[in-house]
Amino acid sequence: MADVTLRKVVKRYDEVEAVRGIDLDIADHEFVVLVGPSGCGKSTTLRMIAGLEDISDGDIMIGGDVVNDVPPKDRDIAMVFQNYALYPHMTVAENMSFGLRLKRYPKAEIKSRVDEAARMLDIVELVDRKPKQLSGGQRQRVAMGRAIVRNPKVFLFDEPLSNLDAKLRVQMRIEIKKVHQKVRTTTVYVTHDQVEAMTLADRVVVMNHGRIEQIGTPNELYHKPATKFVASFIGSPAMNFVPCRLEDLAGKLHVRLTDRIAFPLPPARAARYQGIPRADKLLLGLRPEHITEAKPHPEPGVEAFQTVLDVTEPMGMETLIYFTLEGAQVCGRVNPNAGAQDGAPLRLAVDLNNMHLLNEVTGVVL
């Protein structure tokens, strides 16, 4: 087990910079998820840690040793691939033990390690089968087993659940979390699925255009996003952004959305945003759960307004509502009994205690 450190790591393909100087410290035992849209450099970063890609610049350290020029086999890492990459001509047990057999471990040791991993992953009865006789979920377990038996310093997962159907993905997600709780190996996990990132990670690294946008615990990213990209990428349905500006009305700081709608800010928020020039073009960021039906006795900081809904989506435990504000589509979550109907007016409340204010030009959360 070991920590992993990236220092100003750059990957260049001819003229294109896929990864543009990444700094990342991953502690021992930590489960870190790299998440971002396709082409953001997350897989390249993982492959550089694995040693499957050369690094163009910077340093990668595993357990304190610089491994820039160390071949993959000597980095003591194990990797799980999206397409499983099981050896098709070997049985499950042979697949799992291949690495150990190459290193000439004693037979008894190999057997005990394979048995233990098979038991942990619940694939004991499959060890004599060939990969093509297994389902997708079982193959993924074998791929994980192959990583576990090696007992490496670091686990690397490259979108391991992307080939599975939605239901199985949820199940395997829990499975991966359980395995990590048992073996506690430092893990770097790459996915484009923010739900996977949020549910699995100790810390999430959000990447975009080859750079790190923000590093934080799932809760930090959700409640305190640093940029518009992170705010919109994390959370489903995504955060709403409505063009707005600040305005002083009757001695109190207001956020004005439309000619008709301006909300007074709660004192804590007013103090925080006081210094922003009133002419700046801003965005009001509100998560759907902070736009609900208006209640008779609102809490402080919750402001009501009237609007006409475009579309409603009943989900059972809640109803998603969509309406338009200043040309921006806005999503809210209301109680199924709130009487929300397509095309009908509804009185809504926004919780400004949980608002975000963003600079429209730079996308930075203020």
Add this chain to the structure above:
Amino acid sequence: MTTATIDKAAPTRKVKYGSMSRDRAWALRWSYFFLVIFAIFFLTPPIYMFITSLKSSAEISAATNPWWVFHPTLENYAGLLTSNQFLRFFWNSAIVSIFVVTITMLISVPAAFALSRMRFWGSATLATGVFLTYLIPETLLFIPLFKMFAVIGDWTGIQLINKWYVLLILYPTLTVPFCTWIMIGYFASIPKELDEAAVIDGASWLQTLTRIFIPVAFPGIIAATIFAFTVSWAQFLYPLVFTTSTDQLVMPVGIITSLIKGDVFNWGQIMTGALLGAAPPLIIYAFLMDYYIAGLTAGATKG
């Protein structure tokens, strides 16, 4: 205006329901028609050879129906199979082919692995170059090659011309490029993650080749082997040019030189020898046909 255009473009033929199966039936009829023509075209020579091989020389030269045997005899078979000379040709062919197949696979499998997997400067160009060498016909090469071997013989004293083992150098020039190409195509169909997984598991390049690629690409290797065997078994020009002594000849040349004496053609034995010579490839194809097709198509579709 728009509607008028659409009306013109509309199909004039009425849609016939169930026409799918009718089309299919016609397609099948045509395929059978052409397959039968194809089969007749290609089976006629071997059948003619077989009929002739069962005739005595007297019956062959008699002006009887060439498509029928009136007095079947095995004398041609007996004559060849008891002739030390013919057995020598057969033996030479077998030895040469086995060696050539071995040499070819030992070169082309690692070469294909290197060209398809180890990214190095110029590997793509080199892969194309390997294929281009296959396009040069041996009719263009045999004179310069003969001259080369003659010069080598003069300089080093190593006499290669008129020795059966000169064929072990010549045949691979035909088999290696094509087999390398087949194997490049086959290896290309193996997902990249498989060798990456092997590399992370601690396998060297050689271990990745021997323990992952060769077992996984086995159908492709069989296909390449069959190809190499067929080429070296049937090759005619090089042995005709480079070997002359009867104890050094391989079968295709041996049959021609020993059974045609001046203007006397021993047709019965020539046909018998050709049939016997065709037997080994035929047997190999019969057993490994499925592998052969799987190997070639995998290379073709994904390579």
